[in-house]
Amino acid sequence: MDDLDKTSYQLPELNYDFNAMEPVISAEIMELHYTKHHKAYVTNLNSALEKYHEAETKNDVAQMIALQAAIKFNGGGHINHSIFWTILTPVAKKSSEGPHGELAKMIDRDFGSFDQFKEKLTQASIGIQGSGWGWLGYNKGQKRLEIATCANQDPVSAQGLIPLMGIDVWEHAYYLQYKNVRADYVKAIWKIFHWRHIDERFAKASLA
Numbered sequence: 001m002d003d004l005d006k007t008s009y010q011l012p013e014l015n016y017d018f019n020a021m022e023p024v025i026s027a028e029i030m031e032l033h034y035t036k037h038h039k040a041y042v043t044n045l046n047s048a049l050e051k052y053h054e055a056e057t058k059n060d061v062a063q064m065i066a067l068q069a070a071i072k073f074n075g076g077g078h079i080n081h082s083i084f085w086t087i088l089t090p091v092a093k094k095s096s097e098g099p100h101g102e103l104a105k106m107i108d109r110d111f112g113s114f115d116q117f118k119e120k121l122t123q124a125s126i127g128i129q130g131s132g133w134g135w136l137g138y139n140k141g142q143k144r145l146e147i148a149t150c151a152n153q154d155p156v157s158a159q160g161l162i163p164l165m166g167i168d169v170w171e172h173a174y175y176l177q178y179k180n181v182r183a184d185y186v187k188a189i190w191k192i193f194h195w196r197h198i199d200e201r202f203a204k205a206s207l208a
Helices: 027-057 061-066 068-086 101-111 114-126 182-192 195-207
Strands: 132-139 144-151 162-168
Touching: 027 061, 027 068, 061 068, 068 162, 101 114, 101 144, 101 195, 114 132, 114 144, 114 182, 132 195, 162 195
Parallel strands: none
Antiparallel strands: 132 144, 132 162
């Protein structure tokens, strides 16, 4: 494998159409979000990594350091969005009822109830200053669930958590439909969470 192969990240395929999340998220938002914003993260990540590998071969430490911010931002954007697309499902598939099994039990244990967990993650996401993400993550060391917020495209793994589900509160995720009322978007997105997939993510995280 050569260096170019190592930096050839690609957009993940979606298993639904852009209009699948309506009326919660419009087809226009989904298409722009996926084909413009996520694609830009992938393109810029590949570019930054290629420049990094070139600098590495030249032992140009200053340039390697200078590229760290671009790699973090665009790499985080790619990681976060690749998870985000998989935890959404059309309302019609009725996967928005809530978690099951061990994840449901741990939510009750760590947050008191599903409703309390939902309120805490909702308020944390709404309250982010500027752009960022609200996450439910699994702390493997402490064997517990935690709610965390991340600025910009910082990955929640940098806080020592395995990401289970996230709410994107960048304006490009909702503004065309919800304008400046972030709270309406955050409350509505709970209708399209793919809980079966989130359950599976937790099962893998707890065994990792």
